Amino acid sequence: MPNTTFKIWRGSRGKGDFQDYSTDITEGMVVLDAMHQIQAESAGDLAVRWNCKAGKCGSCSAEINGQPRLMCMTRMDELPANEAVTVEPMRAFPHVRDLVTDVSWNFEVKKKIKKFRPRKPDAPDGTWRMQQEDIDRVQEFRKCIECFLCQDVCHVLRDHHKHDEFIGPRFLVHAAALEMHPLDTENRLRDLKEDQAIGYCNITKCCTKVCPEHITITDNAIIPLKERVVDEFYDPITKLVRLLRRKKDA
Amino acid sequence: MAEYDRVEHDVLVIGAGGAGLRAAIEAAALGARVGLVCKSLLGKAHTVMAEGGAAAAMANVDDRDSWRVHFADTMRGGQYLNNWRMAELHAKEAPDRIRELEAWGAVFDRTPDGRILQRNFGGHRYPRLAHVGDRTGLEMIRTLQDHAVFQKNIDVHMEVTVVKLLKDGERVAGALAYDREKGRFKLFASSAIVLATGGVGRAFSITSNSWEYTGDGHALAYSAGAELMDMEFVQFHPTGMVWPPSVRGILVTEGVRGEGGVLRNSQGKRFMFDDIPENYRNQTADNEEEGWRYVLGDKSARRPPELLTRDHVARCIQREVREGRGSPHGGVYLDIAWIKEKLPDAEEHIRKKLPSMYHQFMQLANIDITKTPMEVGPTTHYIMGGVRVDGDSQMSTVPGLFAAGEVAAGLHGANRLGGNSLSDLLVFGRRAGEYAAKFASERGRANPPTSEADDAVRLALAPFDRGGTGEGPYAIQHALQQMMQKLVGIVRQESEMVEALNGVRALRAKAADVGVQGNREYNPGWHTALDLDNLLTVSESIALAAIERKESRGGHFRDDYPDKVAEYAKFNIVLRKGADGSMQLERRPIPPLTSELAAIIEEQKS
Numbered sequence A: 001m002p003n004t005t006f007k008i009w010r011g012s013r014g015k016g017d018f019q020d021y022s023t024d025i026t027e028g029m030v031v032l033d034a035m036h037q038i039q040a041e042s043a044g045d046l047a048v049r050w051n052c053k054a055g056k057c058g059s060c061s062a063e064i065n066g067q068p069r070l071m072c073m074t075r076m077d078e079l080p081a082n083e084a085v086t087v088e089p090m091r092a093f094p095h096v097r098d099l100v101t102d103v104s105w106n107f108e109v110k111k112k113i114k115k116f117r118p119r120k121p122d123a124p125d126g127t128w129r130m131q132q133e134d135i136d137r138v139q140e141f142r143k144c145i146e147c148f149l150c151q152d153v154c155h156v157l158r159d160h161h162k163h164d165e166f167i168g169p170r171f172l173v174h175a176a177a178l179e180m181h182p183l184d185t186e187n188r189l190r191d192l193k194e195d196q197a198i199g200y201c202n203i204t205k206c207c208t209k210v211c212p213e214h215i216t217i218t219d220n221a222i223i224p225l226k227e228r229v230v231d232e233f234y235d236p237i238t239k240l241v242r243l244l245r246r247k248k249d250a
Numbered sequence B: 001m002a003e004y005d006r007v008e009h010d011v012l013v014i015g016a017g018g019a020g021l022r023a024a025i026e027a028a029a030l031g032a033r034v035g036l037v038c039k040s041l042l043g044k045a046h047t048v049m050a051e052g053g054a055a056a057a058m059a060n061v062d063d064r065d066s067w068r069v070h071f072a073d074t075m076r077g078g079q080y081l082n083n084w085r086m087a088e089l090h091a092k093e094a095p096d097r098i099r100e101l102e103a104w105g106a107v108f109d110r111t112p113d114g115r116i117l118q119r120n121f122g123g124h125r126y127p128r129l130a131h132v133g134d135r136t137g138l139e140m141i142r143t144l145q146d147h148a149v150f151q152k153n154i155d156v157h158m159e160v161t162v163v164k165l166l167k168d169g170e171r172v173a174g175a176l177a178y179d180r181e182k183g184r185f186k187l188f189a190s191s192a193i194v195l196a197t198g199g200v201g202r203a204f205s206i207t208s209n210s211w212e213y214t215g216d217g218h219a220l221a222y223s224a225g226a227e228l229m230d231m232e233f234v235q236f237h238p239t240g241m242v243w244p245p246s247v248r249g250i251l252v253t254e255g256v257r258g259e260g261g262v263l264r265n266s267q268g269k270r271f272m273f274d275d276i277p278e279n280y281r282n283q284t285a286d287n288e289e290e291g292w293r294y295v296l297g298d299k300s301a302r303r304p305p306e307l308l309t310r311d312h313v314a315r316c317i318q319r320e321v322r323e324g325r326g327s328p329h330g331g332v333y334l335d336i337a338w339i340k341e342k343l344p345d346a347e348e349h350i351r352k353k354l355p356s357m358y359h360q361f362m363q364l365a366n367i368d369i370t371k372t373p374m375e376v377g378p379t380t381h382y383i384m385g386g387v388r389v390d391g392d393s394q395m396s397t398v399p400g401l402f403a404a405g406e407v408a409a410g411l412h413g414a415n416r417l418g419g420n421s422l423s424d425l426l427v428f429g430r431r432a433g434e435y436a437a438k439f440a441s442e443r444g445r446a447n448p449p450t451s452e453a454d455d456a457v458r459l460a461l462a463p464f465d466r467g468g469t470g471e472g473p474y475a476i477q478h479a480l481q482q483m484m485q486k487l488v489g490i491v492r493q494e495s496e497m498v499e500a501l502n503g504v505r506a507l508r509a510k511a512a513d514v515g516v517q518g519n520r521e522y523n524p525g526w527h528t529a530l531d532l533d534n535l536l537t538v539s540e541s542i543a544l545a546a547i548e549r550k551e552s553r554g555g556h557f558r559d560d561y562p563d564k565v566a567e568y569a570k571f572n573i574v575l576r577k578g579a580d581g582s583m584q585l586e587r588r589p590i591p592p593l594t595s596e597l598a599a600i601i602e603e604q605k606s
Helices: A031-041 A104-111 A132-141 A149-153 A168-179 A189-194 A206-210 A217-233 A236-249 B018-029 B067-077 B084-103 B136-148 B216-223 B278-283 B288-295 B310-322 B337-341 B346-353 B355-365 B420-443 B450-469 B473-487 B494-511 B524-548 B566-570 B595-603
Strands: A003-012 A015-024 A061-064 A067-070 A085-088 A095-097 B005-014 B034-037 B154-157 B160-168 B171-179 B185-195 B234-241 B262-264 B332-335 B374-383 B401-403 B571-577 B583-589
Touching: A003 A031, A015 A031, A031 A085, A031 B473, A061 A149, A067 A149, A067 A206, A104 A168, A132 A168, A132 A217, A149 A168, A149 A206, A168 A189, A168 A217, A189 A217, A206 A217, B005 B018, B005 B154, B005 B171, B005 B216, B005 B420, B018 B034, B018 B136, B018 B154, B018 B185, B018 B420, B034 B185, B067 B084, B067 B595, B084 B136, B084 B420, B136 B420, B160 B185, B160 B216, B160 B450, B160 B524, B171 B450, B185 B216, B185 B420, B185 B450, B216 B401, B216 B524, B216 B571, B234 B310, B234 B355, B262 B310, B310 B332, B310 B374, B337 B346, B346 B355, B401 B420, B450 B524, B473 B494, B473 B524, B494 B524, B524 B571, B524 B583
Parallel strands: A003 A085, B005 B034, B005 B185, B034 B154, B185 B401
Antiparallel strands: A003 A015, A003 A095, A061 A067, A061 A085, B160 B171, B171 B185, B234 B374, B262 B332, B332 B374, B571 B583
């Protein structure tokens, strides 16, 4: 694909349209390379957010041919040849300019999740012992690069705009990483049920499909959290025990 | 008078990678009201790309390790130009800084008995790097970020870039910055400032560094009158990707070699055995079998020559390529797949220990590293030089101006050991935060002069006045990168570096006439234009210092002076802005080691 046309969404604060640019593509190029080349050749002010260009920082999230992806990890030669490539900003967040969106909501949501609270160190040297097999799952969640593509694709946020009620897959994964941390003593289940609306997720697994880190978001994080919430609040035996205990306390 | 928002903080931390975050946390813990300025979004800084691990002599894997060995390793790796006080503090304090991260939620890989696992790395005598697969930097920055946002006294300013430091008399008083999103200016008034802006990799064309790495802190400090030191020492990491062209320079962690990866030339030969430097000979394996036993943890084995220091490995690779024994795309082969001859579950092991390398090569180069060797070559990775600071407090020669992490000089001397950067961030980020908070509470608020801020605003907006008729910012940056790579790269010589100095002057004239189109909202052309001055300043300082050091040592290698010269071990090269605005150079003698530290170096030589 020597010369390729890109339909890039350009505009400010949500107002704009697709504009055509073309540039030469060489072996191994990724979409982000093409954006940089277009900046240098014909659109010096094309707004693109990026950092590492190695799939590690999660800055260059966009929608390429309609799919939420990292621009730095999308190779040109995996896109259909001889067709224009569309590049547009993530649609679940307020637009800033061109391909850049305002993702600050995500940073605010994170502050609402109770932070890590470890148990007292209990090894003789004043630290802790943890077995590798007990942290494998947590390490999977901690691979997250916070690209927010899972938030972008989640229909609860993207289509139903429940940003005020629902924290989205990214922060369910974050909560799961804390809840399953062997040292953590905090309980986040009531928050997850009530303030963070875990129930809104109806496990369509779109988030898992777009995760560039291949975190099994739905199966490994969200479903186990949902089960914990159910056990805590809806299990009839637990409910009975709780009721009796309350009576005894009174 | 120019328009800007005025923001007040006790301590302003510029840069939100590991060092900046750790500094902010410490300053806030001491009661300072802290402003944390990120050039990008929070959690995206360059620390996120660090792969291999953080060096700390916890002795979890090999109980012969101690701060004394770590200190001696760091000094040997730095060819004894290090600020030895920093090397001492770093070796002593790193273990506590790592354990502190665990208490804040970090989840490091574990030993069989449940402690933090440590891995082998170049120049470290024992397995010393606490790590999480090959994504240790991400784990560190996320842990620090998630801890910092719960501190009451930290205000985070995302996507904000500082263009000038402001002084009140001798002391630093604040900074002028712009926000990326709207292009509005902010005037930060603060009692102390910590620079944690990282490095200068974007001055070169082949680099593992992101767009942010334009030497901002180096140039800001220099312009404010602080001294720069050791700027000739740039680290070219031996293993960056070389193919396809668009990924050239992306880092391939040294962890690959730590896990048993070997370097071969086109003839299949492990060429690192051919050239083992004298001062490493008795700690380096002289045959392949011993090298493999070391990887397996045999304490009687010496480490394989692939784990010699980065400066040396990079030059050996360069030599193989130059002498016609390179790979098809101008690198050499890094082979981890070969360990399947030795381990039954090798493929699984590689994917577990090096997941992002597996992913990176699969996705970007169509190469399965569990089956096929990688093609690698040197890439600009790190600068040992930076702002000259006091070893204990991290304060520069400008009162109230501190620096920590890559932007500070001293810890690494002429060459940094892998893994010493992540621990550097923690140890000296914390110290800079502590001393900055103390300085702020003792000295109170200074008054940033608005006339200087007004001038800076005018200068920053000038590229818009020239618009499309001015010089293009991307073309100037590209020309500088090509020139520095070619003339002040891994192998240097006088005539080329003089040519580079002249080139910097010519590009400076062009940069003075740079023009940008569009408006101030999230305009990357404008941002590139504003970064140019910093890139030019650090490029000039690198070339000037490199010309002065007429020998080869650590990251600095000269074709015309290929040997180490004892005389040059006695001083650091220090640069300062002269009264006439020109760059002044000075040879600054290195103070003598304390007798205790000198004895440690001797004892560790065996």
